[in-house]
Amino acid sequence: MQQNAKCRVGLVQMSCSTDAKENLEKALVKIREAAAMGAQVICLQELFRSQYFCRIESAELFDLAEPIPGESTDAIGKLAKELKVVVVSSLFEKRAQGLYHNTAAILNADGELQGIYRKMHIPDDPLYFEKFYFTPGDIGFKNFDTPFGRIGVLVCWDQWYPEGARLTAMQGASILFYPTAIGWHPHEKEQYGEAQLDAWRTIQRSHAIANGIYVAAVNRIGFEGTPDNGLEFWGNSFLADPFGRILQQASSDKEEILVGEIDPALQDEVRRNWPFFRDRRIDAYDGITKRWAS
Numbered sequence: 702m703q704q705n706a707k708c709r710v711g712l713v714q715m716s717c718s719t720d721a722k723e724n725l726e727k728a729l730v731k732i733r734e735a736a737a738m739g740a741q742v743i744c745l746q747e748l749f750r751s752q753y754f755c756r757i758e759s760a761e762l763f764d765l766a767e768p769i770p771g772e773s774t775d776a777i778g779k780l781a782k783e784l785k786v787v788v789v790s791s792l793f794e795k796r797a798q799g800l801y802h803n804t805a806a807i808l809n810a811d812g813e814l815q816g817i818y819r820k821m822h823i824p825d826d827p828l829y830f831e832k833f834y835f836t837p838g839d840i841g842f843k844n845f846d847t848p849f850g851r852i853g854v855l856v857c858w859d860q861w862y863p864e865g866a867r868l869t870a871m872q873g874a875s876i877l878f879y880p881t882a883i884g885w886h887p888h889e890k891e892q893y894g895e896a897q898l899d900a901w902r903t904i905q906r907s908h909a910i911a912n913g914i915y916v917a918a919v920n921r922i923g924f925e926g927t928p929d930n931g932l933e934f935w936g937n938s939f940l941a942d943p944f945g946r947i948l949q950q951a952s953s954d955k956e957e958i959l960v961g962e963i964d965p966a967l968q969d970e971v972r973r974n975w976p977f978f979r980d981r982r983i984d985a986y987d988g989i990t991k992r993w994a995s
Contacts, residue, residue: 712951712958714919714938714957715956717750724751738958738960746880765793767792769792781811790806791805807852819840821837828886841868850963853877855869856880857880860879860881860908875914876917879919884921894935902937913971920951922935943968
């Protein structure tokens with residue numbers, strides 16, 4: 702592992718069909734393309750094997766889940782070994798009968814499963830009925846050592862919580878990956894769409910700044926569902942540096958692969974000049990573990 706060496710990360714933004722095998726095959730092609738562009742650590746979007754099924758509550762959709770290790774990790778691991786890359790793959794995990802998680806699996810450059818992260822924050826909103834499907838993660842916030850450096854992985858709704866970003870960054874990662882599936886409600890886009898997208902981008906850039914760390918958000922594109930009961934996924938995948946500057950930015954409606962450089966020397970420079978970890982008042986934060994202050 703080269704903790705102080707630069708590395709190149711690849712972000713795969715794509716649309717998804719209703720055919721899980723087709724989506725897996727497309728993801729494998731995109732991973733190969735990202736590696737050809739020089740990416741060493743490649744991140745897929747949230748739940749890339751299917752359309753975003755949490756728009757409705759249906760027990761039949763639990764059939765989309767798979768064990769980890771399983772078909773997806775076997776196929777991605779084989780390709781990761783061939784290409785000598787690391788892949789972050791977001792999957793619908795069947796842990797046991799009646800027990801499911803929204804899980805990111807990290808396949809290392811030797812093809813082996815380096816570890817998993819189970820999504821901690823689970824939303825329950827119109828067209829985002831995730832609490833019906835997913836048990837909250839129970840293994841905490843994680844870092845993973847790879848040949849290209851130490852990485853942190855969180856998933857979608859986690860990206861709104863500074864606590865998760867902080868606890869993950871505190872373990873030494875150079876970059877936080879956020880596999881994501883987020884979009885506009887048809888009836889909200891005109892009034893709130895621009896503000897929602899800007900807030901999404903801003904909160905993640907703030908994690909980069911507050912923790913002196915690179916942040917990569919990897920979203921899907923395309924409209925899924927019916928005109929009255931669907932989501933328009935807004936893409937806009939991006940890579941930000943420890944100053945929060947956008948280094949790479951995708952469109953809202955095209956399949957794209959972004960490749961950008963991670964430079965630990967810049968991270969070190971930023972943290973020396975903005976020593977937020979040094980100045981944290983860890984003796985005064987007990988209240989953060991309470992639901993509310995009173």
